Amino acid sequence: MPAAPLEHILCPVDFSEISALGLRFGAALGRCSGARLTVLFADPFLPPPYFTESRLEELRRQRQEWFEQARRSLDKFVTETLPDGAEAVETQVIEALPVDGILRAVRELPADLIAMGTHGRSGVNRLMLGSVAERVLRASPVPVLTVRPTEHGPEPFDRPRHIVCPVNDTAVARRSLAYAAQMAHCFQAELTVLHVSEPGARDRIGDLCAWVPAELRSLCSLREVTRQGEAAREIIAAASESRCDLLVMGARHRRFFDTTVLGTTTVRVVRHSPCAVLTVIDKESKES
Numbered sequence: 001m002p003a004a005p006l007e008h009i010l011c012p013v014d015f016s017e018i019s020a021l022g023l024r025f026g027a028a029l030g031r032c033s034g035a036r037l038t039v040l041f042a043d044p045f046l047p048p049p050y051f052t053e054s055r056l057e058e059l060r061r062q063r064q065e066w067f068e069q070a071r072r073s074l075d076k077f078v079t080e081t082l083p084d085g086a087e088a089v090e091t092q093v094i095e096a097l098p099v100d101g102i103l104r105a106v107r108e109l110p111a112d113l114i115a116m117g118t119h120g121r122s123g124v125n126r127l128m129l130g131s132v133a134e135r136v137l138r139a140s141p142v143p144v145l146t147v148r149p150t151e152h153g154p155e156p157f158d159r160p161r162h163i164v165c166p167v168n169d170t171a172v173a174r175r176s177l178a179y180a181a182q183m184a185h186c187f188q189a190e191l192t193v194l195h196v197s198e199p200g201a202r203d204r205i206g207d208l209c210a211w212v213p214a215e216l217r218s219l220c221s222l223r224e225v226t227r228q229g230e231a232a233r234e235i236i237a238a239a240s241e242s243r244c245d246l247l248v249m250g251a252r253h254r255r256f257f258d259t260t261v262l263g264t265t266t267v268r269v270v271r272h273s274p275c276a277v278l279t280v281i282d283k284e285s286k287e288s
Contacts, residue, residue: 003182005033006033008038009029009111010038010114011023011027012114012132013040014041018118018149021148021149022146022147023078023081023082025115025145025147028160029115032187035112037090041091041093042096042101042102043070044095045067071093102116103140114142114144116144118131118132133146142281143179143278145277146279160187161187161189162245163180163184163192163248165249166194166195166235166238169204170250172252172282179280182219183246183248190220191222191223192238193222193223195211196226196234196235232272235265235269235273236274247276247278248277249277251266251280
């Protein structure tokens with residue numbers, strides 16, 4: 001299945017250096033693919049709790065001032081983060097909670113991909129789905145690129161040179177491989193296709209070389225690697241050993257009462273990956 005062409009990338013930011021990482025990666029992808037780039041700041045602009053109804057006019061004035069200051073701050077943030085490409089970037093400030101604003105912007109623009117920075121977590125917090133990035137990932141209708149600080153690679157970000165794409169015998173894995181090949185071709189990066197053979201798994205691939213479509217081989221420098229063991233652990237280990245810059249993987253939404261959740265493997269890889277992760281969501285899969 002070919003990857004859909006990227007036409008519009010959304011980069012949510014909060015003025016932190018973490019969000020600047022996502023913006024740099026998103027801008028590099030935009031330059032390479034020719035996609036438009038919109039940088040978004042979403043904030044509810046909530047008044048202090050002591051405001052009373054008699055002070056509504058003052059509240060309206062202050063909210064307008066906050067909004068205009070946010071616009072100026074966003075333009076400055078983009079210029080400082082992308083000194084050589086800020087003029088080609090669109091910016092938006094909207095009044096909304098961050099997750100709600102991001103998902104609304106994806107629909108209204110519309111955007112084909114979200115690129116955003118995410119804070120690394122440790123300890124008990126790794127057991128929780130609490131960050132904005134993870135909540136967006138759970139609800140997004142488009143692929144989500146999450147970028148965090150890495151132990152290798154100079155800043156500012158240049159481009160990914162090594163991409164890893166873990167696959168199994170599923171439709172969403174084929175879609176993720178198409179995205180990975182497209183990006184490897186775009187960035188002239190090396191692509192490693194990884195299959196982790198888990199005992200008893202239903203979606204194992206017997207012959208990875210035969211499974212990879214021949215037409216993808218002409219797009220980029222590609223090699224196949226098979227490992228044995230538990231999927232998330234082996235994917236993270238392979239990403240670390242190869243010093244990858246980008247990991248592209250498919251994920252399936254599963255029904256859980258009245259909402260959807262991501263599989264354990266996806267959550268663990270996104271949280272622990274040593275490099276940026278592009279998660280390609282299978283929107284049609286609603287397994288129980």
